[in-house]
Amino acid sequence: MTATGSDFTKALEIGRPPNVTKLFPNSKALLVSGKVIDRAMSAKGHALALAANGRNQFVIRGVLMAAQRANAAVIIEIAKSEGGRSSYCAVNYWNMARQVDALCNELGITVPVAIHADHYGIKNDKDLADAKVEVPTMFEAGITSIAIDASHLPDDKNLLANLAINPCIPKWAGLETEVGEIKGKEGLSTVPEALFLIRGLNAHDIFPDWIALNNGTTHGIEASDTGIQVQLTADIHKALEKYRISGAQHGTSGNSSERLREIAAKTATTKANVATALQMISWGLEVNDYGNAQLDADGNFIKVKGEGVTEEMWAEMVAYADSKGWKKGDYKSLNLPFENKLLAQPLAVRERMARRVEDFVYKMITEVFNSQNTAPLAIEAILKAGSYDPGPKASRIEDPAEWTESKIVERAVGLTGDKGPAGNFDD
Known part of the structure; x- marks a missing residue:
């Protein structure tokens, strides 16, 4: 079975959310809720949707072509640090859907694609107030799925922030939540912390599709071989089983293919973010099996001749980074100043x-x-639902009276997980 024919035509008719149909009334691109992607992975079993951070147009184009070739449902995303109001990429929350839709129509893409606002960070009261204004504008611009990341906050404030912003998120949209800030082997998420967040949301009739954990990985260039803690992830997913929530794996760059296969085989993960690797690959840098950019004896990135950008363009990019005093992990900031130059190649x-x-x-x-x-x-999930919204996987099993604001604060006192070092861990 392929994603074409009468089933595709029907899915195109009923499977695109209202914001997408309003923005792109004549489009042949099947932009869908993140819920649909999660349901497809669960239906196959032990499958991870590739969620690609589209830091530049070449990444988006390449991912869509690969998804079509593999007949795979896929997610294109951008994080707040990458594509929010203060960002380092030209692709952002407000133009990403337009770029994806245009490319899907240009390339004849017929696989379902979700447009995900990743790591929408809420770190304080101002962020929360801004979010109540900003999040609706993102959905107006074609976002179909969102990750609310208040993991930087204490557990009670994380839960309360999720509750406060939820009315701004359409019920049909894919929803990801997070416990434990992504910072490597420090501050690992725990079963009690994850249960606290998901139970509290459940009591308020909020049923996330995914939960992201700090399960030992990092964002960006991975210097450690510690990586994803598969057993920790499996233990947390097992504890959350009755809440029917899938896992979202962040920071895949720098983790071996074997470890990622383990995550697919042994946990309830259905979404895996790939960001830094795709950026480096598009530029033409040498990477290893799992997407980590390789360095030469002098500690410099290795540009593969005749691949990616021209050698002259790469020299210009390196010179620009040097002029800014940027380290290797800062090269992501080249995306914004060089997007138009790359498009002019x-x-x-x-x-x-x-x-x-x-x-x-x-x-x-x-x-x-x-x-x-x-x-x-x-597509089958869309046709079965008869709608762009397959509905929630779970139902309320927690007592709302036990999860009032005062009781949330009281319950959080008993959580003693190590949050790890302070600092800016945004991608």
Whole structure:
């Protein structure tokens, strides 16, 4: 079965959320709720949807081509640090859906694609007040799924922030929540912390599709081989089983393919974020099996001749980074000042940038994430629901009277998890 034909036509008619149909009334792109993608992965079993951070247009193009080639449902996302109001990418919360829709129509993409606002961080009361204004504008711009990340806050404030912002999120939208700030082996998430967050949300009729954990990984260039703690992830997912929530795996760059296969096989994870690796690959840098950029003997990135950007463009990018005093982890900030320069390269160069991403992503989808041929399953979820909204997976089993604001604060006192070091851990 392929994601074409009468089923695709019907899914296009009923499966696009209202904001998408309003923005793109004549589109043939099947932009869907994140819920649909999660349901497709669950239906296949032990499958991870590749959630690609579209830091530049070449990444988005390459991922869409790979997804079509693999017949896989996929997610295109951008995080607040990457594409919020203070960002380091030209792709942002407000233009990402437009870019994806345009590329889907240009390339003839027929697989379902969710548009995800990743890591929408809420760190304080001002962030929460801003979110109540900003989040609706993101959905007006075509977002179909969101990750509310208040994991920087204490457990009670994390839960309360999730409760406070939820009325701004459409019920049909994919929803991700997070416990434990992503910061490597420090401040690992615990079963009690995860249960506290999900039980509190459940009591208020909020049923997230995904939960993200600090399960030992990091964002960006991974210097440690500690990586994802598979057993910790499995233990937390097992404890949350009756709440029917899937896992979202962050920070995949720097983790071996074998470890990512373990996450697919042994946990309830259905979403895996890939960001830094795709950026580096599009530029033409040498990466290892799992997307970590390689360094030469002098500690510099290795540019593969004839791949990605031109050698002259790469020299200009390195010189710019040097002029700013940027370290290797800061190279992500090259995205914004160089987007237009990269788009102004010859067609052959632009095509090889996207093709390099396509080849890497196709291999991830088919050999690591096991999400090939999930596009028909996503379409099936739409047709079964008869709607763009497949509805929640869970129902309320917690007593709201036990999860009032005062009782949330009281309950949180008993949580003693180590939150790890303070600092800015945004991607």
